[in-house]
Amino acid sequence: MKRIWFVAIPVFLIVIAFIAASSVLSPELPSPSGKHQVGYQRLTIAKGERWVDAQVFYPASSPTNMQPVAMPQDLAEQLSKSFGIPTIAMTDERALLAYTDAPVAPGKHPALIFNHGHGMYATQNSHNILELASQGYIIFALNHPGHSLLSKNGQQTVTKNDDVSNYTEEEAKTLLTRQALGNDQLRATTSLDEWKTKMEVIQQEAFADIVDQFPVWIENNKLMLDALPELNNGEQQSQLANAIDLAKVGYFGHSFGGAVATHMGMNDSRVKAAFNLDGPVFRWSLSDNPTASFCFAYGDSNNQAGVRSDFSWANQQVAIATNGCEYVFQGAAHMNFSDLNEITILKWFGQLGPIGAKLMRENLNQSLLQFFNQHLRDQTESLKLSGTQMKQH
Secondary structure, three states: OOOOOOOOOOHHHHHHHHHHHHHHHOOOOOOOOOOOEEEEEEEEEEEOOEEEEEEEEEEEOOOOOOOOEEEOHHHHHHHHHHHOOOHHHHOEEEEOOOEEOOOEOOOOEEEEEEEOOOOOOOOOOHHHHHHHHHOOOEEEEEEOOOOOOEEEEOOEEEEOOOOOOOOOHHHHHHHHHHHHHHHHHHHOOOOHHHHHHHHHHHHHHHOHHHOOOHHHHHHHHHHHHHHHHHHHHOOOOOOOOOOEEEEEEEEEEEOHHHHHHHHHHHHOOOOOEEEEEOOOOOHHHOOOOOOOEEEEEEEOOEEEOOEEEOOOOOOHHHHHHOOOEEEEEOOOOHHHHOHHHHOHHHHHHOOOOOOOHHHHHHHHHHHHHHHHHHHHHOOOOOOOOOOEEEEEO
């Protein structure tokens, strides 16, 4: 198993990194800074045979005596199975600063839906998720049955299919090399039409193996959006009754999940804002008159499998066409946009960029908060973030 643009990192590096992290470095856990406590629930959203596993983090009025753990053993076991990592090195039973079944804070709160990277898991961006929840957002982090590492539906547990995110070393290097060339080609385009032509070829040559998986994720996200009114009116039991502001729904996601976020913003009028974290925009996602606001974040220091690449401004023509924003996180690699950012030993092996973990974490949290505050709360304050380049088109 080899991770390409949006999957995992080479096995021996993960083994070294996580053994060191678990025994010596203990990665930083989220420390949300907002005024709210964070509540947590795990819900199954279902219609017919289709279902998604939603891990929900939300502003809470008071804590409970139960807390989810950072990396439960069953999820650690799937990471071990997929990437050859010793389970003991991945398991992290430390409690997150979130409280199971806590009462929701009074009032209506904007809703955000998060999609993880290809072959990963719902809470891979726990630092961002908990921060946003503490700031008054309800976040639905989705596991996709058969595509995520571990999805749960009551007593049913579904693990990732063997044909999802499974590459030989040679295949991974070939795809990464084509993607690196594609980044340069996209960045050099001077019009949206030229960008579309280049991306059409890149999709066929670098992403053909995942084309059939994308519609599954889109249908799962439609299912989640359809369920929001039922959660809000109490038809589906949860802590969220009368707490969701259905007029203020946003999306964010990492890598493949970032592509999903952009797609949903382009094609579903219920979505008002979409933030893509270091992910592509597929040609089939573009629509002529989207109603959502968009932002794109990039890393410029990728070095996976020895293939150097710079993703900065690759989606610029899409950002220009939608009057969107763009951030380049200088010194960031692809996995800096996830919780792996906290495992600094990965820098030694080129899997994280030179950007400091704290700076990356704080800047990413701040950029997400500023974007969603602007487009879902009409708050226009914008702070310059050290170590980033930002464009508002």
